[in-house]
Amino acid sequence: MQMVNHSLGKKMHQIQTTRTGDVFFLQRIKRFIISFICCLPVSLLGLLLLLLLIYNSFSVFSVHIHDPSDAVVEQEPFSLPNPDLVHEQLVKNTSSMLLAVKETNPPAVLKADLHVIPKLNISSVRTGRRVRKKFLLISPGGRKSRGFGRKVKAFLSKSLCQSLFFMTWISSIGSFGEREMFAIESLFKSHPNSCLILVSNSLDCERGSKILKPFSDKGLRVIAVRPDFDYIFRNTSAEAWFEGLRRGWFRPGVIPLEQNLSNLLRLVLLYKYGGVYLDTDVIVLKSFSNLRNAIGAQTVDSATRKWSRLNNAVLIFDKKHPLLKRFIDEFSQTFNGNKWGHNGPYLVSRVVARINAKNTFNVSVLPPSAFYPVDWNRIGGFYRSPKNRNDAKWVHQKLQHIRRNSFAVHLWNRESRKLRIEEGSIIHQLLSDSCIFCNKSSFHSN
Incomplete structure (x- = not known):
């Protein structure tokens, strides 16, 4: 031992x-x-x-969104959680998804449709893998965005607005160029006593104020404000959708999330405040004062002569209009981030098609000539100067038709932003008619 x-x-x-x-x-x-x-x-x-x-x-400075792509679930209609429970969670959370990225072209060939994922059974998710998606944040805690309601209220209280316009800018401040300035010029040229609220993360800063200063120096009323999504979406079905997005209850999809947020944002802003929404690639030609609760058709069926597709680049609605609520509910209940246009032009088309027969909402569907006198695949001809007598005749006739029948022209910026505005072209002449400063070099440049 x-x-x-x-x-x-x-x-x-x-x-x-x-x-x-x-x-x-x-x-x-x-x-x-x-x-x-x-x-x-x-x-x-x-x-x-x-x-x-x-x-x-x-x-x-990054946002984490859970991607439930590894989950094994049965496809079923997407349903939102109890709004009361979601509201309790929203009180605790701040708006942290303040996004500013450049717009991208819609994909020519979309990936396979992944559909919308319902709320997941946690036990079916393999938590060992998690996809991290980054977005450029303007404010990490969203503090600067929390004054949205206060800033808008102060702006409207000191401004005598005959009409209220909204625009959204989801891209970087560096990409806000002279063509976007033209859109604002044309708005004020036709509506000098109106007010414009430009909802944007990137433009609500000192540099953004300098960009917009030429308008305020002329006494025109314009302000750039960061969006507070929690505040804006509150008491609508968009509130529960946004909370579901942050919690990863469904996939954001392959379409840039910022574009879909812009599609929803315009609907809720008009629902809360009323007025006119315009894309930043829309040139206004005449006053909208006689338009009320109107939306424009993009295309018409050649056989039936009835509209076949609407567009959401121009929206004119009263505050709390019931059709806007239908649009918001449709977005929240049928969101699909994998189909381009599903949550935008196709959405408003679907909803209006359902109520079109009854027309109980007193909404006017204007013909394509009102806002979309040229389709996206033909916009290039509007940028070219006439090369011969026939070209000159076509330009003259087209201009007469637009000036007589159109309230605005959508420039389809995804297709036209790289085109040169040639002297004597339709776009050149429309910009010359609608400008305020009228000394921009990009009349003839890229």
């Missing part, structure tokens, strides 16, 4: 000696690393600290 104890004691001593040696070895490595760092030049240390700060900033 004594020999066994002696043997065990010897082995324990060896183990302790080995551990002690390991500790001393690690201490020597630490001292070596510290000595090495201390010997580095100050400039190199500063560079290392800067890289560390940049890494941390990217980690902080």
